[in-house]
Amino acid sequence: MGAYIIRRLLLMIPTVFGIMAISFLVVQFAPGGPVEQYIGQLTGMSVDATARISGSAGGDESGPATQIDTVDTNSEATSSYRGAQGLDPELIAQIERQFGFDKPPLERFGLMLWNYARFDFGESFYRDISVIDLVLEKLPVSISLGLWMTLISYGISIPLGIAKAVGDGTRFDIWTSAIIIVGYAIPGFLFAILLVILFAGGNFLDLFPLRGLVSDNFETLSWPDKILDYFWHLTLPIISMAVGAFATTTLLTKNSFLDEIRKQYVMTARAKGLTDQQVMGRHVFRNAMLLIIASFPGAFIGAFFGGSLLIETIFSLDGLGLLGFESILNRDYPVVFATLYIFSLLGLIISLISDLTYMWIDPRIDFESREV
Numbered sequence: 001m002g003a004y005i006i007r008r009l010l011l012m013i014p015t016v017f018g019i020m021a022i023s024f025l026v027v028q029f030a031p032g033g034p035v036e037q038y039i040g041q042l043t044g045m046s047v048d049a050t051a052r053i054s055g056s057a058g059g060d061e062s063g064p065a066t067q068i069d070t071v072d073t074n075s076e077a078t079s080s081y082r083g084a085q086g087l088d089p090e091l092i093a094q095i096e097r098q099f100g101f102d103k104p105p106l107e108r109f110g111l112m113l114w115n116y117a118r119f120d121f122g123e124s125f126y127r128d129i130s131v132i133d134l135v136l137e138k139l140p141v142s143i144s145l146g147l148w149m150t151l152i153s154y155g156i157s158i159p160l161g162i163a164k165a166v167g168d169g170t171r172f173d174i175w176t177s178a179i180i181i182v183g184y185a186i187p188g189f190l191f192a193i194l195l196v197i198l199f200a201g202g203n204f205l206d207l208f209p210l211r212g213l214v215s216d217n218f219e220t221l222s223w224p225d226k227i228l229d230y231f232w233h234l235t236l237p238i239i240s241m242a243v244g245a246f247a248t249t250t251l252l253t254k255n256s257f258l259d260e261i262r263k264q265y266v267m268t269a270r271a272k273g274l275t276d277q278q279v280m281g282r283h284v285f286r287n288a289m290l291l292i293i294a295s296f297p298g299a300f301i302g303a304f305f306g307g308s309l310l311i312e313t314i315f316s317l318d319g320l321g322l323l324g325f326e327s328i329l330n331r332d333y334p335v336v337f338a339t340l341y342i343f344s345l346l347g348l349i350i351s352l353i354s355d356l357t358y359m360w361i362d363p364r365i366d367f368e369s370r371e372v
Contacts, residue, residue: 005352012348017113019344020337024109027333034099034125034331035092099125112337121338126330131338134323141213141312141319144230149238150299153245158292161253166280168258176250184247189310192240196314200236208236211316237315245299252295257288293357 027033096102103111115122121131129137164173200208209215215229260266261284269279309321320339327335 005356008352008355012345015348016341016344020113020116020341021109023337023340024105024112027336028105030331033101034333035095035101116338116341121341122334124327124335125332127332131334134335135320135339135342138318138320138323141317142321144213144234145237145241145311145317145319148234149241149245150296152238153242153249153299154292154296157246157249158253161250162257162280164250164254165257165261166276168254180247180250183243184251186243188240188244189314191243192236192311192314195236195240209233213317237311237317240311240314249292249295249299253288253292256291257284260284260288290358293354296354 093102100108119132121135123130124134127134160176164176167173195208196210198204200206200210209232213230213233214226215221215233218226218229221229266279266284269283270276274282309325311317312319312322323335324339326332327339
């Protein structure tokens with residue numbers, strides 16, 4: 001087991017390197033980079049990826065966090081940047097130094113990997129804050145959405161899926177399947193809008209808040225009230241995210257258990273006198289659960305990092321999904337690459353944990369005899 005874990009950890013190094021290298025290469029050909037955006041602000045020409053990057057260059061979210069000391073637009077210059085005609089070459093060089101584009105691409109890539117290996121992610125281009133502090137600031141929202149949605153989804157879907165497999169073809173199975181299919185067909189963001197209309201100050205009830213993870217007076221509340229306030233804000237977002245995942249996991253669980261129940265060894269166990277409960281607990285459960293466990297990392301990572309983007313937008317929750325989307329649009333490369341590095345590393349670690357959980361569910365699995 002120890003050798004397998006070491007091999008998997010060592011394999012993470014080239015995997016992360018490949019992800020970062022391909023992403024860095026793609027970015028080199030992406031138009032509208034930070035230098036062009038800053039030049040567009042100086043010349044009044046729009047080269048922005050989003051309307052948020054406009055106006056003067058200050059320390060807020062609408063411009064680079066560092067000012068350029070001197071602006072001389074009277075000198076003619078030939079530049080590869082769009083909109084740079086008429087700007088002083090020294091000014092262009094100063095802008096490149098500000099964003100780190102004065103170095104060759106390979107040198108920038110090597111420096112980025114060296115810093116990331118030490119978990120030094122630098123500072124955001126457009127926010128006067130370090131990237132790690134920015135990620136930590138947004139992390140509670142994404143952890144709350146991803147963790148609770150996954151736990152609730154699996155906590156309901158697995159027992160329901162088992163019950164549907166045992167009662168396959170019954171009225172209970174048919175009616176629950178109809179409800180599940182309808183839930184799966186409804187997009188999460190559309191269901192979120194419906195919940196807002198019905199329960200969050202739309203045309204009907206006003207029972208739940210629409211902004212933030214906690215209330216403004218959260219710090220003054222008692223611990224029981226803090227817990228209630230926290231889940232009060234999370235109720236609608238989690239329900240919206242869990243609808244699709246709930247349907248998928250339930251059907252996956254049912255089909256997995258149904259496939260095992262129909263196998264020959266189950267018939268043999270029953271013929272030996274074992275009860276259905278004994279057959280399910282001793283034999284079917286650990287075999288059928290392997291497929292469910294295999295889907296857990298993808299479900300968790302999807303909910304944690306990507307699946308919450310629209311939900312965060314609808315419910316005004318400032319999490320990692322919204323941060324990553326805005327950073328890509330705004331060409332905030334330190335945030336883009338840092339979050340990509342963190343997400344990739346965390347995804348690989350969770351995948352390893354999932355494989356190790358296989359052994360806990362079914363001790364017959366021997367990783368030592370397998371190649372990575």
